[in-house]
Amino acid sequence: MTPSSAPPQAGQSEFDRGTAVTAVPAAPGRYAAQLHGGWRIGGGINGGLLLALAGRALSAELRPHRDPFSITAHYLSASLPGPAEIRTEVLKRGRTLSTATAAVVQTDQAGSERERLRALATYGELDALDGEVRTTAEPPRLPAPEQCISSTHAPAEFRARADLLERLDLRLDPSCVGWALGRPSGRGVIQGWLRLADGHEPDPLMLLFAVDALPPTTFDRGLPGWTPTLELTVHVRARPAKGWLRVRHETKNHAGGLLEEDAVIWDESGRLVAQSRQLAKTPTP
Amino acid sequence: MTPSSAPPQAGQSEFDRGTAVTAVPAAPGRYAAQLHGGWRIGGGINGGLLLALAGRALSAELRPHRDPFSITAHYLSASLPGPAEIRTEVLKRGRTLSTATAAVVQTDQAGSERERLRALATYGELDALDGEVRTTAEPPRLPAPEQCISSTHAPAEFRARADLLERLDLRLDPSCVGWALGRPSGRGVIQGWLRLADGHEPDPLMLLFAVDALPPTTFDRGLPGWTPTLELTVHVRARPAKGWLRVRHETKNHAGGLLEEDAVIWDESGRLVAQSRQLAKTPTP
Numbered sequence: 329m330t331p332s333s334a335p336p337q338a339g340q341s342e343f344d345r346g347t348a349v350t351a352v353p354a355a356p357g358r359y360a361a362q363l364h365g366g367w368r369i370g371g372g373i374n375g376g377l378l379l380a381l382a383g384r385a386l387s388a389e390l391r392p393h394r395d396p397f398s399i400t401a402h403y404l405s406a407s408l409p410g411p412a413e414i415r416t417e418v419l420k421r422g423r424t425l426s427t428a429t430a431a432v433v434q435t436d437q438a439g440s441e442r443e444r445l446r447a448l449a450t451y452g453e454l455d456a457l458d459g460e461v462r463t464t465a466e467p468p469r470l471p472a473p474e475q476c477i478s479s480t481h482a483p484a485e486f487r488a489r490a491d492l493l494e495r496l497d498l499r500l501d502p503s504c505v506g507w508a509l510g511r512p513s514g515r516g517v518i519q520g521w522l523r524l525a526d527g528h529e530p531d532p533l534m535l536l537f538a539v540d541a542l543p544p545t546t547f548d549r550g551l552p553g554w555t556p557t558l559e560l561t562v563h564v565r566a567r568p569a570k571g572w573l574r575v576r577h578e579t580k581n582h583a584g585g586l587l588e589e590d591a592v593i594w595d596e597s598g599r600l601v602a603q604s605r606q607l608a609k610t611p612t613p
Numbered sequence: 614m615t616p617s618s619a620p621p622q623a624g625q626s627e628f629d630r631g632t633a634v635t636a637v638p639a640a641p642g643r644y645a646a647q648l649h650g651g652w653r654i655g656g657g658i659n660g661g662l663l664l665a666l667a668g669r670a671l672s673a674e675l676r677p678h679r680d681p682f683s684i685t686a687h688y689l690s691a692s693l694p695g696p697a698e699i700r701t702e703v704l705k706r707g708r709t710l711s712t713a714t715a716a717v718v719q720t721d722q723a724g725s726e727r728e729r730l731r732a733l734a735t736y737g738e739l740d741a742l743d744g745e746v747r748t749t750a751e752p753p754r755l756p757a758p759e760q761c762i763s764s765t766h767a768p769a770e771f772r773a774r775a776d777l778l779e780r781l782d783l784r785l786d787p788s789c790v791g792w793a794l795g796r797p798s799g800r801g802v803i804q805g806w807l808r809l810a811d812g813h814e815p816d817p818l819m820l821l822f823a824v825d826a827l828p829p830t831t832f833d834r835g836l837p838g839w840t841p842t843l844e845l846t847v848h849v850r851a852r853p854a855k856g857w858l859r860v861r862h863e864t865k866n867h868a869g870g871l872l873e874e875d876a877v878i879w880d881e882s883g884r885l886v887a888q889s890r891q892l893a894k895t896p897t898p
Contacts (some may be wrong), residue, residue: 560882
């Protein structure tokens with residue numbers, strides 16, 4: 329079940345650069361960032377990447393509580409490539425946990441500030457948790473990565489609107505890619521192996537991105553188009569081991585033009601490392 | 614499967630009074646409230662009741678978007694009976710959706726303000742959603758309410774620390790109550806029928822309370838003690854029909870002293886009306 333590890337690390341990763349933040353001098357709690365077009369999907373920057381960006385600012389602000397235990401973002405407007413500022417507010421600094429908010433703000437062409445997302449999160453130190461695990465959860469059953477379908481084989485018109493696929497080594501379970509050939513399974517499941525294309529190993533902040541990096545489950549239901557995320561919540565349950573991540577997305581309830589998308593991520597050591605749920609809009613034909 | 618409806622409504626319910634808010638004059642976005650001891654569980658006021666309180670202030674502030682589509686709260690300190698203020702901040706007023714934050718604040722005996730929780734939510738109008746439902750979710754399978762175990766039969770020492778049980782008509786599935794007799798099933802599941810003891814019918818804000826009103830799943834794992842909620846997120850997916858609510862709580866992953874608790878609520882019409890997840894601390898023996 330456990331394939332070999334990813335290539336060794338080679339300095340700072342594309343993901344680290346794509347979510348880099350710099351403290352703004354003389355402005356406590358504020359961080360500057362650049363949103364890169366290479367993380368676009370559909371009309372804007374990927375929501376998981378933005379969550380990881382806000383998450384990195386919070387990690388800096390809440391030191392030594394550097395790991396997101398639970399983080400929620402509500403998406404307010406589409407983010408565009410260019411400068412952004414992350415404004416944090418610390419609500420509580422506790423002994424083992426700290427809680428804060430973060431707003432990602434961009435300035436539009438007319439000079440008006442536009443809030444892109446608001447996040448609310450509780451941070452701690454994953455390595456300080458005790459090692460006990462009692463779980464009845466089971467990892468997604470996947471064919472080996474070499475038997476899965478690489479996203480490099482995605483249809484050209486899909487890749488053209490999904491720059492972020494270039495950043496990923498994504499191998500989808502063949503049972504979940506029928507939609508690419510006009511034969512969706514109808515189950516509402518998308519699952520596969522994921523790692524960063526540049527070989528950088530996963531870490532807790534990368535998991536915030538990984539829960540939103542696969543094609544939407546609506547494709548597997550035969551619904552083309554994009555599913556804008558209204559809200560995304562991620563629980564990071566353990567620091568991920570090196571190597572491939574097993575990611576499964578599932579939607580059960582489409583109702584009234586909205587759907588939930590649940591994701592789980594397991595690492596190569598066979599540990600459940602993240603759980604997430606988002607509320608999104610059903611694509612309009 | 615569908616039992617008869619609850620008794621007819623009789624004016625304002627205990628739940629409505631317990632979550633009532635009043636706009637503070639000349640203080641835009643601020644609401645005053647009284648936290649009642651009758652909603653205590655363990656050492657403080659029940660977390661779901663507090664979420665519903667913040668939710669009611671947001672419902673007033675975001676009119677005509679009065680229904681919580683997605684709401685998250687992070688709990689910062691234990692709430693006590695007495696006065697509280699809910700401070701809202703609107704982040705976006707859209708055509709069909711609005712997003713805002715709410716802080717529940719109390720003043721301690723020394724005169725210092727203590728934030729109890731911070732919420733972040735997106736509201737809309739459930740009745741304005743289109744009626745399409747495509748779901749693969751299945752309602753919890755429960756014996757009829759009269760074959761379930763009423764919470765009025767809970768152990769006395771449990772009831773003594775759970776005033777809120779007096780507010781509920783809760784009938785637990787007999788397969789989930791072995792813990793009360795020292796024989797927990799070990800599955801991590803608690804499910805049953807729920808309605809308000811005073812016969813008031815469910816509404817969207819009541820669902821915010823209902824997702825956190827059952828005994829914790831840790832009891833069914835044989836872990837006594839309270840499980841403090843760090844974070845709770847609720848998606849309200851439809852306005853509930855009159856009558857009983859079917860509520861199922863399940864925990865799969867205990868790890869590092871933390872656990873997720875997922876809840877689903879189905880109404881008497883057989884519709885999935887709410888999904889929630891919380892991150893909580895494992896009880897310390």
